Amino acid sequence: MPNERLRAVMAAGGWTYEALAAKTEVDPKSVERWVNLNRVPRRTTALRAAEILGEDVHALWPAIRQPRKARGVSPDLEALYTQRADLPVSVFIDLFQQARRRIDVLVYAAVFLHEAYPKLNTLLTERAEEGCTVRIAVGDADSPNVQQRGQEERYGHGIDSRCRLALMHYQPLANTSGIELRTHGTTLYNSLYRADDQMLVNTHMWGVNAYAAPVWHLRRSAEGGMFDTYAASFDAVWDTARPVEG
Template structure:
């Protein structure tokens, strides 16, 4: 039998046993908040987050800003990129998820949560207007990737827990994605 996409089929078979995959969660809502907290607490070099809003972190763990300040004080580089609520991509996402202006409102709420971190040494907060295919939560060589699906709210979409196991793997694919979004994002200014 002729295989239409032989390299793709082979790739899927190889990836099924990826040494970088720690856990696959059916939905972001299934990931314990303690997983995020543990990852961020253990970071020695880098915490990088790109989301549209992810206000669930502040709601479930009100000490998040304190934790990020503590990590930055210990020399960890902290980079947070939240969605620009005025972006057309965010408005489109709201329509696609049948969430209306809710996602724009959540982006504004996320910006309010992270505003106290603007200007803190070692922490940088930016706003991005990209089409966000995945939310990324990275702490050194561990990463949670919330894989967004069209028309599905982020809390119901799957999450991959990855751990770097070399270079040029799945982990680095998402690290490169984060770097590109970060480069295009605009620094958030301190409020007067």
């Protein structure tokens, strides 16, 4: 019996066996078996495939067991990484590429994205052209809070210069339809990278640079949960931020 749900999702996204196999690092024949014979991949492979397809893994393969979580742990918590440096930049890029409705970025600088993926502006422009709303908030280099963060993270004047560099990277997008660029001067407790109902939250810690701080991968599971709390936090900062003109 074929996996009709998987077949429909792949067809809607224009995915071939070969393309999905390349992304999930398996043989195309394995993908063909997932579809036509309803074979269930290994859990890690299934999670990767579901994320690529923008679907819930348990909707595609109900046989995959939901991992048990400790009492009190948010159902929105998909994964927890010890530090941002543990995540390849491809994780952030893949997240943005999957977005169909909304992309939100709240950072001070996060220039690692442009440094590792120079085509980021092109990706964001393409998403906007497809109807995705893109909002980007970077740090105001002249803000006392930004300069204070530099001292706390032992950057000195480095963090404000990186904020200026980030703004230079994003500046060409300022007049792009569907994309808004703003600067903010808030105390940044977390850097947020949202794509539709998924979000990477890079927590910040006193005296620790962002790349060495933990990252939470959230997936919205219900109204009013952990995901919505961070989404509301983004909106609150956005309302205080100043628009950047092109």
